[in-house]
Amino acid sequence: MKLRHLVLTLAIAASGVVASGAPDEAVAASSTADPDHPFSDPVWLPLREPARISCATTNCPGPYHGYDALDLVGDRGDPIYAAGAGVFHIGGISPGCSTTAASRGTWVWIDHGPAGSTRYHHLDTITATEGQLVTPGTQIGTMGNSGDLVPCEVNYLHFEVRDSENDVIKRPISTLRACVGSSTVDLPQSLGYPTWDDVEAQAHYTPTSDNSCLPNSWSDTPDRPPSVSIDPGVGSMEIGIPSRPAGVDDVRVRLQLFHPSVGEYGTITEQPAATSQSTVEFDDLLENREYRAMVSFHNSAGWSAWSTPVADRTGFLPHTPSFRESDSSHTTVGYKWYRGTNSDADYTVAIRRASGTSWGAWSYTDVPSTDLHYRFRGLEPGTKYQVTVRARNEFGVSDWAAYHTISTLCSGPCPESARIITSMRPARFADSRNEPTIDGTHRNTGRRAGGSVWEIAVAARAGVPSSATAAVVNLTVLNGSSAGYATVYPCGSRPNASSVNYVPGSIEPNEVIAKLSPTGSICVFTLTAADVVVDVVGYITDSPYQPLTPTRFADSRDEPTFDGQARARGPIASGSMWEIQIAG
Incomplete structure (x- = not known):
């Protein structure tokens, strides 16, 4: 958004260049990141120089954000620090003013694990590198006005807290801590306001602060948890949570869908787990798709690193097989089918015999996935039967295929019940x-x-x-x-x-x-x-005879047949024979 404030500095296009400088000892001590403990909650004020508190959600007369964010107006070049420990990412480098609509300009974001992510817009310079582990003692950039509408007269930080990994869902900005002297000050409560949106815009400043009260170590978060276990169901996954160490007060389980078209995981879904909960169920997932799961533990210092991901596929019910063809002899019935479209499965075939005007009980036989056919033996000649098949896997069974009626061949004249026509x-x-x-x-x-x-x-x-x-x-x-x-x-x-x-x-x-x-x-x-x-x-009606749509199998003239075979051989000579393939 464009902010209209009187300032004494002249707007200059943001350079977008990574700046350098030697940190002092206090910064060095508090900015040492631990790869085994990369995250903390984003609860620290990202500025050390005083800044005017401008728009939050709806506290400006307009235009205002209308969503959870915080604008802090300061001077160009004021250092900006990470609000919590995490993994630093460059969102985009876009120096200079915008002539159409306000944009993010040069901006960065930090992944704080289950604690969400933070965004920092309108920077003048970037002082951290992509993928760098940072802490609240790490300077990540300087304040500027990149992306603001011309004439870009205001230098300010637009700060947001979002859900996991730069998600689109914005979170309310809660209390932010600042080191003032030897004390830790909570903002905006120390200004007399319960929330940032209650602060009177343009009337208050954040204090001058430093890094003196920051923790000397960021390694007090829980150790990386062991891997989860996965029990897949049909369009669901039950995630087994490893044992919690002492001091853990929260648990977060993350599930990510694999996208084969780009070869990456995405579509993050997260669920919390109660302290006594040993499993978390994820429902309404896509069937027969690969997901990976991980877990993070939280204590008073923040969130742990994610556990090593474990991948598995969701379950699925097999699709119903479809009839292919059948045949019969005096005492046998052969039955063939096409497999369902979603995957291999084992099968169960069933047969029952006509008994007057009704049918007898079904008899069942299991068939391995390698076979798409079965021959029923020991049947009565000249008798009508119904056969069907269904697929089965570890998750359940499909519907039965449509019943197919067929008669065994008669040893003598066929009874009325076995007639085809x-x-x-x-x-x-x-x-x-x-x-x-x-x-x-x-x-x-x-x-x-x-x-x-x-x-x-x-x-x-x-x-x-x-x-x-x-x-x-x-x-x-x-x-x-x-x-x-x-x-x-x-x-x-x-x-x-x-x-x-x-x-x-x-x-x-x-x-x-x-x-x-x-x-x-x-x-x-x-x-x-x-x-x-x-x-x-x-x-x-019901019979082993399978009517087909008329199909041209052969034509001695130069005319088409259904598959391009058995054609254009010229007139058939008197007394000659032409063999034409029909079956198969």
């Missing part, structure tokens, strides 16, 4: 001419136009059940305007296949076992104008 009294379902149909629908449309598609309802008509998956159709094409073909298919995308070919003046019938669409209909495509008649003589 149910025959029915022939019924006319469609006629483009002015002729009757079974229920008066799908008739008298006139000759079907060339290139047109006619959708004809089949299921739930004339005794065909709504559960039918295919129908036995007599397709007749007549009165063709020119040579062409007709294709029967389960609607949707039209396949490159023909069900019958016709020429002008001919009447061309053909029987087709036609797969039904999800709504129980078939579609008839005619290449050239012609009349179309559709009779249904049977249907298929």
